[in-house]
Amino acid sequence: xxxxxTIGGKAELKSxxxxxxxxxxxxxxxxxxxxxxxxxSYLDRGIYFGDGIYEVMRSYGGKIxxxxxxxxxxxxxxxxxxxxxxxRSEVRRRVEKxxxxxxxxxxxxxxxxxxxxxxxxxxxxxxxxxxxFLTVTELGDESLRPNGIAVSVYPDIRWxxxxxxxxxxxxxxxxxxxxxxxxxxxxxxxDDNGFITEGxxxxxxxxxxxxxxxxxxxxxILPSVxxxxxxxxxxxxxxxxxxxxxxxxxxxxxxxxxxxxxxKDIVPVVRFDDTAIGNGRPGKYTTQLIQEFKAFTA
Amino acid sequence: xxxxxTIGGKAELKSxxxxxxxxxxxxxxxxxxxxxxxxxSYLDRGIYFGDGIYEVMRSYGGKIxxxxxxxxxxxxxxxxxxxxxxxRSEVRRRVEKxxxxxxxxxxxxxxxxxxxxxxxxxxxxxxxxxxxFLTVTELGDESLRPNGIAVSVYPDIRWxxxxxxxxxxxxxxxxxxxxxxxxxxxxxxxDDNGFITEGxxxxxxxxxxxxxxxxxxxxxILPSVxxxxxxxxxxxxxxxxxxxxxxxxxxxxxxxxxxxxxxKDIVPVVRFDDTAIGNGRPGKYTTQLIQEFKAFTA
Numbered sequence: 001x002x003x004x005x006t007i008g009g010k011a012e013l014k015s016x017x018x019x020x021x022x023x024x025x026x027x028x029x030x031x032x033x034x035x036x037x038x039x040x041s042y043l044d045r046g047i048y049f050g051d052g053i054y055e056v057m058r059s060y061g062g063k064i065x066x067x068x069x070x071x072x073x074x075x076x077x078x079x080x081x082x083x084x085x086x087x088r089s090e091v092r093r094r095v096e097k098x099x100x101x102x103x104x105x106x107x108x109x110x111x112x113x114x115x116x117x118x119x120x121x122x123x124x125x126x127x128x129x130x131x132x133f134l135t136v137t138e139l140g141d142e143s144l145r146p147n148g149i150a151v152s153v154y155p156d157i158r159w160x161x162x163x164x165x166x167x168x169x170x171x172x173x174x175x176x177x178x179x180x181x182x183x184x185x186x187x188x189x190x191d192d193n194g195f196i197t198e199g200x201x202x203x204x205x206x207x208x209x210x211x212x213x214x215x216x217x218x219x220x221i222l223p224s225v226x227x228x229x230x231x232x233x234x235x236x237x238x239x240x241x242x243x244x245x246x247x248x249x250x251x252x253x254x255x256x257x258x259x260x261x262x263x264k265d266i267v268p269v270v271r272f273d274d275t276a277i278g279n280g281r282p283g284k285y286t287t288q289l290i291q292e293f294k295a296f297t298a
Numbered sequence: 299x300x301x302x303x304t305i306g307g308k309a310e311l312k313s314x315x316x317x318x319x320x321x322x323x324x325x326x327x328x329x330x331x332x333x334x335x336x337x338x339s340y341l342d343r344g345i346y347f348g349d350g351i352y353e354v355m356r357s358y359g360g361k362i363x364x365x366x367x368x369x370x371x372x373x374x375x376x377x378x379x380x381x382x383x384x385x386r387s388e389v390r391r392r393v394e395k396x397x398x399x400x401x402x403x404x405x406x407x408x409x410x411x412x413x414x415x416x417x418x419x420x421x422x423x424x425x426x427x428x429x430x431f432l433t434v435t436e437l438g439d440e441s442l443r444p445n446g447i448a449v450s451v452y453p454d455i456r457w458x459x460x461x462x463x464x465x466x467x468x469x470x471x472x473x474x475x476x477x478x479x480x481x482x483x484x485x486x487x488x489d490d491n492g493f494i495t496e497g498x499x500x501x502x503x504x505x506x507x508x509x510x511x512x513x514x515x516x517x518x519i520l521p522s523v524x525x526x527x528x529x530x531x532x533x534x535x536x537x538x539x540x541x542x543x544x545x546x547x548x549x550x551x552x553x554x555x556x557x558x559x560x561x562k563d564i565v566p567v568v569r570f571d572d573t574a575i576g577n578g579r580p581g582k583y584t585t586q587l588i589q590e591f592k593a594f595t596a
Contacts, residue, residue: 023400024400025399026431027392027395027409027432027433028430038433041339047342047344047345047348047412048467049468050467050468052345081468097325102320103321104320112346120433122498135417136325157458158458159457159468161469166468167468168466168469169346169347170349172420173343174379177422201420
């Protein structure tokens with residue numbers, strides 16, 4: 001991994017600034033600066049194109065959960081979009097260094113790598129240096145939803161490679177804004193054929209007659225680390241699973257529903273698009289899976 | 299429009315930094331900083347989600363071309379994703395101020411507005427302030443391709459609202475990288491049914507037996523300003539037009555092909571996915587349209 005040497009380092013420019021009386025410029029809000037004076041963060045391909053891959057991890061009681069699985073998915077994502085030269089061991093070292101520096105027991109660790117900074121051009125220069133950025137923040141009580149949440153539905157208008165955890169997330173944001181307007185905490189995405197893919201920021205699960213269902217992994221589904229642990233928890237609990245998408249109507253009439261996401265684990269869904277699920281309270285399979293899941297994180 | 303008051307202004311944070319011995323942190327490359335010390339550009343929803351709208355304009359001989367059309371599309375984009383409170387007149391004022399400051403006759407003017415900066419959360423805070431960013435750079439000879447270009451084809455894996463000029467452009471970038479590997483200058487995107495939508499960074503046109511064809515505007519097509527002027531040029535030239543998508547095979551056997559894009563105007567396509575178009579040189583309708591188009595920009 002190569003870096004800009006300093007925070008706010010200057011990005012290399014393709015062509016120089018002043019030419020005669022002309023000056024190439026940048027403008028931030030109402031303020032004009034020379035193009036060369038812009039810090040690399042303003043010229044990041046992450047902002048111009050969403051040209052990068054991100055991860056979110058969490059810790060429980062001072063220990064990062066499933067770090068290897070997250071790092072592997074991250075490496076797969078970088079490879080899928082052709083960002084080369086990033087050492088997985090170096091990413092791990094940085095994640096651990098930052099996590100230790102923060103000293104937060106229950107932390108959310110977010111990081112991304114973008115293809116680099118340059119004057120905007122769809123086609124990247126070959127010699128571009130990837131940018132690394134990370135935050136460690138405290139996970140509050142937002143992760144605790146013992147009584148479950150309400151979810152709404154939204155058309156799945158995302159791109160066709162949702163298996164790649166890229167920075168192109170506007171469709172997810174619009175879905176979440178729509179959910180909020182409906183008083184819901186998550187949007188469940190529905191494809192053109194009426195099948196549920198996943199949540200805007202979570203995996204989606206249903207229990208139908210004792211069978212746990214979730215969509216099969218495909219180009220439309222994020223290979224969620226938490227999803228993997230939920231399926232593992234189900235096997236440990238002796239709950240049968242099937243990886244098959246649900247139609248909206250099947251979700252509405254399911255016995256139990258829940259979402260799963262790194263920062264919140266398993267969250268019961270007690271209301272789906274204005275329909276109460278089961279008796280409107282978290283179901284027994286969901287409760288059992290929450291318990292099983294806790295064992296992985298202890 | 300509201301702004302951060304300074305370049306590199308500090309973003310407002312949702313929750314404070316130090317709590318006891320804990321510290322929320324950011325990390326840029328290998329360097330750790332307090333979360334509160336991160337400049338707003340690192341916490342921009344543009345980079346986290348591509349949560350913003352952009353425009354590219356150009357000038358000819360010291361005059362910005364089609365500024366009102368671009369500003370209108372920009373306003374429509376902001377409205378489509380619910381970024382409110384941006385005054386169109388203020389955007390215009392900034393564009394003109396920056397353009398004048400640069401003093402570049404043939405300039406490329408890029409700008410975007412994102413929903414704002416905050417600690418990452420899919421759901422934006424209601425009181426978020428949009429961020430404005432702009433560059434003015436010199437248009438080089440890259441816009442001149444009198445002998446035409448070669449294009450390749452790439453699956454259209456973009457999201458389902460390509461009529462919105464958003465910062466979610468990774469699919470376009472991947473298509474361009476693929477085209478470059480094939481020695482081509484643009485990628486022409488093909489949907490699941492084998493129909494051409496548009497170029498990764500351009501509109502796409504064909505001439506078939508004297509008839510000018512391009513895809514009808516829809517959620518899959520950017521309402522390109524240059525496209526509008528090409529159709530206008532065709533009407534002025536007495537060339538019949540039809541807005542109907544082409545199959546890949548139709549493009550391969552077309553009499554003439556070209557792309558159109560703000561920074562390059564009309565560019566003849568003389569090779570399509572390894573097939574020579576016409577006699578392998580720019581065709582007569584394309585040449586005529588290039589001349590007509592010039593009249594608009596004089």
